[in-house]
Amino acid sequence: MHIPDxxxxxxxxxxxxAAAAPVWYxxxxxxxxxxxxxxxxxxxxxxxxxxxxxxxxxxxxxGTTGHAVxxxxxxxxxxxxxxxxxxxxxxxxxxxxxxxxxxxxYGANAFNMAxxxxxxxxxxxxxxxxxxxxxxxxxxxxxGISGYVxxxxxxxxxxxxxxxxxxxFVDATGAPLYAPYPLAIAVPAMMAxxxxxxxxxxxxxxxxxVRALQRYxxxxxxxxxxxxxxxxxxxxxxxxxxFGLAVFMILSPIGLIAGGTAWGEWSVEDLADPAARQDIARxxxxxxxxxxxxxxxxxxxxxxNAPFPxxxxxxxxxxxxxxxxxxxxxxGLVLLVFLVVGALPGRRASTRLPD
Amino acid sequence: MxxxxxxxxxxxxxxxxALDSLVLGLVNAEAYALDAEATATxxxxxxxxxxxxxxxxxxALIVATTATRSLVVLAALFVAAVALALISRIGPGRLARxxxxxxxxxxGIIVLPAIFLVPGTPIxxxxxxxxxxxxxxxxxxxxxxxxxxxAATLALLIVLTTPWPHVLKALASLGVxxxxxxxxxxxxxxxxxxxxxxxxxxxxxxxxxxAPLDGRERRRMLMTAIGMLLAKTFALGSDVHAxxxxxxxxxxxxxxxxxxxxxxxxxxxAIALAVPALxxxxxx
Amino acid sequence: xxxxxxxxxxxxxAYRTQRALEGVxxxxxxxxxxxxxxxxxSGKSTLLRMMDAxxxxxxxxxxxxxxxxxxxxxxxxxxxxxxxxRVGLVFQNPDVQLFNPTVSDELAFxxxxxxxxxxxxxxxxxxxxxxxxxxxxxxxxPHRLSGGEKKRVALASVLITEPDVLLLDxxxxxxxxxxxxxxVGFLARxxxxxxxxxxxxxxxxxxxxxxxxxxxxxxxxxxxDGPVLAVLHDVDLLRRTHLVFExxxxxxxxxxxxxxxxxxxxxxx
Numbered sequence: 001m002h003i004p005d006x007x008x009x010x011x012x013x014x015x016x017x018a019a020a021a022p023v024w025y026x027x028x029x030x031x032x033x034x035x036x037x038x039x040x041x042x043x044x045x046x047x048x049x050x051x052x053x054x055x056x057x058x059x060x061x062x063g064t065t066g067h068a069v070x071x072x073x074x075x076x077x078x079x080x081x082x083x084x085x086x087x088x089x090x091x092x093x094x095x096x097x098x099x100x101x102x103x104x105x106y107g108a109n110a111f112n113m114a115x116x117x118x119x120x121x122x123x124x125x126x127x128x129x130x131x132x133x134x135x136x137x138x139x140x141x142x143x144g145i146s147g148y149v150x151x152x153x154x155x156x157x158x159x160x161x162x163x164x165x166x167x168x169f170v171d172a173t174g175a176p177l178y179a180p181y182p183l184a185i186a187v188p189a190m191m192a193x194x195x196x197x198x199x200x201x202x203x204x205x206x207x208x209x210v211r212a213l214q215r216y217x218x219x220x221x222x223x224x225x226x227x228x229x230x231x232x233x234x235x236x237x238x239x240x241x242x243f244g245l246a247v248f249m250i251l252s253p254i255g256l257i258a259g260g261t262a263w264g265e266w267s268v269e270d271l272a273d274p275a276a277r278q279d280i281a282r283x284x285x286x287x288x289x290x291x292x293x294x295x296x297x298x299x300x301x302x303x304x305n306a307p308f309p310x311x312x313x314x315x316x317x318x319x320x321x322x323x324x325x326x327x328x329x330x331x332g333l334v335l336l337v338f339l340v341v342g343a344l345p346g347r348r349a350s351t352r353l354p355d
Numbered sequence: 356m357x358x359x360x361x362x363x364x365x366x367x368x369x370x371x372x373a374l375d376s377l378v379l380g381l382v383n384a385e386a387y388a389l390d391a392e393a394t395a396t397x398x399x400x401x402x403x404x405x406x407x408x409x410x411x412x413x414x415a416l417i418v419a420t421t422a423t424r425s426l427v428v429l430a431a432l433f434v435a436a437v438a439l440a441l442i443s444r445i446g447p448g449r450l451a452r453x454x455x456x457x458x459x460x461x462x463g464i465i466v467l468p469a470i471f472l473v474p475g476t477p478i479x480x481x482x483x484x485x486x487x488x489x490x491x492x493x494x495x496x497x498x499x500x501x502x503x504x505x506a507a508t509l510a511l512l513i514v515l516t517t518p519w520p521h522v523l524k525a526l527a528s529l530g531v532x533x534x535x536x537x538x539x540x541x542x543x544x545x546x547x548x549x550x551x552x553x554x555x556x557x558x559x560x561x562x563x564x565x566a567p568l569d570g571r572e573r574r575r576m577l578m579t580a581i582g583m584l585l586a587k588t589f590a591l592g593s594d595v596h597a598x599x600x601x602x603x604x605x606x607x608x609x610x611x612x613x614x615x616x617x618x619x620x621x622x623x624x625a626i627a628l629a630v631p632a633l634x635x636x637x638x639x
Numbered sequence: 640x641x642x643x644x645x646x647x648x649x650x651x652x653a654y655r656t657q658r659a660l661e662g663v664x665x666x667x668x669x670x671x672x673x674x675x676x677x678x679x680x681s682g683k684s685t686l687l688r689m690m691d692a693x694x695x696x697x698x699x700x701x702x703x704x705x706x707x708x709x710x711x712x713x714x715x716x717x718x719x720x721x722x723x724x725r726v727g728l729v730f731q732n733p734d735v736q737l738f739n740p741t742v743s744d745e746l747a748f749x750x751x752x753x754x755x756x757x758x759x760x761x762x763x764x765x766x767x768x769x770x771x772x773x774x775x776x777x778x779x780x781p782h783r784l785s786g787g788e789k790k791r792v793a794l795a796s797v798l799i800t801e802p803d804v805l806l807l808d809x810x811x812x813x814x815x816x817x818x819x820x821x822x823v824g825f826l827a828r829x830x831x832x833x834x835x836x837x838x839x840x841x842x843x844x845x846x847x848x849x850x851x852x853x854x855x856x857x858x859x860x861x862x863x864d865g866p867v868l869a870v871l872h873d874v875d876l877l878r879r880t881h882l883v884f885e886x887x888x889x890x891x892x893x894x895x896x897x898x899x900x901x902x903x904x905x906x907x908x
Contacts, residue, residue, distance in 0.1 A: 004461075004462070004503050004506070004507065005417060005420065005502060005503060005506030005507065005510070006420065006421055006462075006498075006499055006500075006501070006502025006503040006505075007499060007502075010421050010422045013421070028532065032534070035534060035606035035607070035608075036606030037606075038592060038593060038596035040534060040537060040541070040596075040599075040608070041541060041591075041592045041596045042592040042596070043538050043542075044540075044541030044542045044544075044545055044592075044595075045542075045545050045549075045588045045589070045591050045592040046588065046592070047538070047542045048541075048544075048545035048548075048549050048588070049584065049585060051542070051546050052381075052546060052549045052550055052584065053581060053584075055377060055380045055381060055384070055550075055553075056377060056553075056577055057376065057377065058574055059570040059571075059573045059577075073585075085535070085538070086538075089535075089539055090542065092539065093539065093542060093543055093546070096510070096514065096522065097388075097391075097519065097543070098384070099454070099510055102417075102503075102507075102510070103414060103506070103510055104417055104418060104421050166473075170491075171424050171494065171498075173490060173491055173494060174475055174491050175475065175490070175491035175492070175493075175494035175495045175498070176469075176473060176491070176495040176498070177495070177498050178421075178498070178502075179499065180473050180495040180496070180499065181472070185472070204578070205578070205581065208578040208581060208582060209582065209585055211582070212578075212581070212582025212585050213585065215582070216589070217589050219655075220589065389783075392783070396778075518778065519740065519780070520740035520741045520744065520780065540739065540740040541738055543740070544737075544738060544740065544780070544782070545734075545738075591735065594732065594735040595735050595738050597693045597730075597735075598728075598730050598735050598736050599738065600693060601691050601693060601723070601727070601728045601730075602723065602727070602748055602749040602797070602800075603719075603720060603723040603724075603749055603752030603753045604752050605719065605752070609751040609752060610751070611743075611744065611747045611751060611760060611761070
């Protein structure tokens, strides 16, 4: 899921950086208040750990192997804000030093994995773990599921970013300039691998790590991380954030539709062609893309259009302008949401960090 | 040392046993870093450029690589990247080994279907199956592979010509907050401590295994190892914090850095910044 | 009459539920060279950390230079800086002690944190690296140093601020014999006159060289306190506290067969 350089257009990369920047800003503000605690070294070692854990390829049922990112764990132990910075750090070292993930695509990778993946994981974990005791098996299950959901949502975002490239960026001959597959191919191809292999690895490692924590460092799961009333509070306080992200998710494709690109049709033809389907299948790890996807997406297309009936065709003919506008709207919303969340009294909004 | 590859995460790499490939991966990461550190301190053009200028300039060239809409310009950028490597005493053999082959395989597999899937003017029909390769498909595959190769080559040049501590100090003097730079530095530092710990753990385990393990046993063993690594991680975190406090840390990180730019540094930066500016400016 | 560096009265401390120190009372005067002896888990590392104000008594009182060692007192920046300027601790694990990207950053960390001016920090880094013979390592990252080099850098990074008190935790752990001899020679002469040196160790062979007074800890209590030689000659005490063990082995061949004698445990497990 580490997007290399060259797959995303500079505009997409810029938007991704723009979307990540406010989150980094708020996260560093939150973290700054905790710098005298052991947070700095803890963030460093957790990000080093997540880096090393990615090298562990876990044998999975069916004879394949997969590795985890460990973003769920970082969120559980550090709280989501510090985890955002921690995973971003690991991603930066991977990009710059080891070449995993591009430098221009760093913003996108950080947005998908360090921000979306981390927050989604954290939220799912808190929701399921609820008020269970720190040593309860529920916590391990919660960690497993949260890792699974987190990595899949992150993969979905990566697929969206890939998928919008050929719709927006083509050269004079009509050849895609960046990632060549439209949403209808990019999304199923990406999700096939993550719903199965990568998701399972993340789930297994997430659950296993929480079990290990319960054995070695239970206090990191205990009062230090989640106060008894934390689950509902965290959900309540971050609800605006989730709402904002959902809006952002929905708005981006609206930008495309606004541009008048009939992205559903593109894929219908491809998926109806057996040869093409075989190739997609080969590219996506032998999972045949469902022929029904486009119709489903088409249905959604209508859904997305519904709330803004006049928005699309009237004042936006240029698809790039439409895309950029919706992205700006989306990131503006996210920014707004983060600023609102950030403006809440620090002690309430921040999740507890180990002192 | 055979596989010090830059780029692309390890998913599904190789068909060795999970344990062997893990140990090999850990060893390779260490060897790769050692090798990069050695190259970075050898004399050469990029090695002599001020780290801040170099980071900015190479990132500008990477942006140019992703921004261009012309395959000719892309090819020229690739040649420029190779030329920069050569005058920095990094040979093409090494680039091929560490970047080109790996990126070609990774990106090649991803974009290969595109030459059939992208709709457009058919130029060749495959015999037997009759699939059409389209001009547009071929061009898009060339764009992706070309960009990925060029960008990865330029990114590798940063690493191979700049000792990591200089990258950190460059970031600090470019305005990245000291705390963030400290976390980056400590992360890098403890990546190697944890890699070494993991390697020792796995080697000890491997030496005790007599019969081959089935998937579930291997999984359980790896999970135990990861759990122990996690415990070590947290112990390290607490102890490092104590060591920082013991030397006066109170929540504010202070850094020492003294870089001095020379006129040639600025010329290099100006050229490097002009490239993406020209590309973006001249593009329709 | 010399000043008192540390004064502990009936101090207790526990990690989670595990007792680490139990009713510890002792006085260390300025300029003394003291060895804290004890097996693993005897509480000597905890005591050392308390002397460095990294943990604080759960009950009882502890003072350093007549100022109280309490968490509340160390909330104050001025108190904290004053203390950190006077007391330095070298951790056992060099991976913990050396957390900076390069050796020169490591040396500069303490002075920078204590608010020294940058030119002064640079001068101090140059002076101390020459004095410790590590000038050629200045640009190296810590993971490219040998065990002996790491120890020297760790010592230099603490002594660069010239603290009055040097606390050492297992300084010879995991060193090869040559580096160990080198370090002991250094510790015997370098800290110099007037500096208080407290060394926690179970390496009995080095104690005579680096300390004049020995305090033996067992299960968190002080069980002996006296001149080094008197303590080292009390074999019963050392055996009771697991600092030595009887080792039976055979010298091959002739009639005498096997014999027993005492060994100290040198290396940390």
